[in-house]
Amino acid sequence: MVGLLGLAHSNACEAELALALEDSLDARQLPDLAALEVRFDVADQQVPGIDAVLPTAAAYDRLLTGGTVQ
Known part of the structure; x- marks a missing residue:
């Protein structure tokens, strides 16, 4: 579980990983951390x-004195 959380965080793939985990659970399989890391x-x-x-x-400087910037 900690490995999956670390993978999601370090690779910024939370949503995609959640879908992959959902597919694994729907197939009644445990997630394979090594395969998911690859x-x-x-x-x-x-x-x-x-x-x-x-x-x-x-x-x-113009902004600080109340002028406009173009």
Whole structure:
């Protein structure tokens, strides 16, 4: 049980793991932790890149003085 909770947390797969566990229980089988770890392994997945455009410091200065930022 602790292994399943750890798997769900570390791989952020709570909903998908819940469905897999439900399928196992419906089939009257105990969950196979090793197989689930392989199925939900995220080590090979890459985190998507995010391009964030940060405002200039002058934009913050205008906000602090009550001006508007465009």
